[in-house]
Amino acid sequence: MTVRELGRLLEEVRPLSETRRARLPAFERRARTIVAGLTVLHTALTVLGAREAVVSEGALREGMMIEELRRHAAYASGLSARQRSALALAERFGANLAHARHVTALSRELFDQLCQAGAELPPQGRGLLKAAATLHEVGQLIAQSGHHKHSAYLIRHGGLRGFTPAEIEVIAQVARYHRRSLPKASHPEYAALSAEDRRLVDQLSAILRVADGLDRSQASGSKVRRLERSGNGWRLEVTAANALDLAGAESKADLWEREFGPLNIAALEVRRVR
Known part of the structure; x- marks a missing residue:
């Protein structure tokens, strides 16, 4: 997704009521927070000078789990x-x-x-x-x-x-x-x-x-x-x-x-x- 596309999406979603946002695909459970989330993401990418972003298949939970498993494996390998x-x-x-x-x-x-x-x-x-x-x-x-x-x-x-x-x-x-x-x-x-x-x-x-x-x-x-x-x-x-x-x-x-x-x-x- 390009930052320009993200900005257009934000402008489309911003004026909608919560009820109308909830009817959009993938926004049903995020109707209350999607405008704030899009605003933060668009601003962060703009400040960083990014032109596009790739959506990860994993979230923060998955990253934390992978990090903990690697740390645990490294710890266990050095034990008697x-x-x-x-x-x-x-x-x-x-x-x-x-x-x-x-x-x-x-x-x-x-x-x-x-x-x-x-x-x-x-x-x-x-x-x-x-x-x-x-x-x-x-x-x-x-x-x-x-x-x-x-x-x-x-x-x-x-x-x-x-x-x-x-x-x-x-x-x-x-x-x-x-x-x-x-x-x-x-x-x-x-x-x-x-x-x-x-x-x-x-x-x-x-x-x-x-x-x-x-x-x-x-x-x-x-x-x-x-x-x-x-x-x-x-x-x-x-x-x-x-x-x-x-x-x-x-x-x-x-x-x-x-x-x-x-x-x-x-x-x-x-x-x-x-």
Whole structure:
């Protein structure tokens, strides 16, 4: 369609009543908005200096889906067999995969920078943390209320492959403590763990809570720039986080403070929430 043809169509449709516009082929469901839509399109093409436009067979929805599928394929191709198993379980239970990927990336970055700064974290904890971050919200399949507990149940009984039963239990409990209550000796499943595994659950849950808080808006925007020691605590510099993400991370830093020391979150760039 040429821009000139588009302009002629606009001039023909503009003076018609909504009832008459609704009788035109393809305009039945757009009788109220077609004049505004044509005006915006014609103006945009004119400003851009275009002479013609090609109508796409797909719309914005299709483009978003294709983009997400490509991003998902690229992400999955770089995973280990164990992480692919965790991702397959997340898909099966209908998790928000974009949020899961982003929280996993934030968790991994926090874990690595903690280790670089001298924190004592077992190497095997990294893989367990990634699995827990991928699966931390699968319990929403059952219910939003108490979904952290449902997540733990689904992880225990979902057929997660590549992990030992003891590792699956740690993953389940890390996911269980990503929100709400902190690990307590009064919780039967937690109390049944060995002292070593309780320590691991405490540390990994502390990291996951902060990572999940940093994507509270589920906009997948916040990035960890630097984590360093500051006095008896830590300074975490983040970029591209919005106000909701910052508030989420600060409110969920309670277990981090208990395990590693106070956490001061510094936003170097704050995005507005739209």
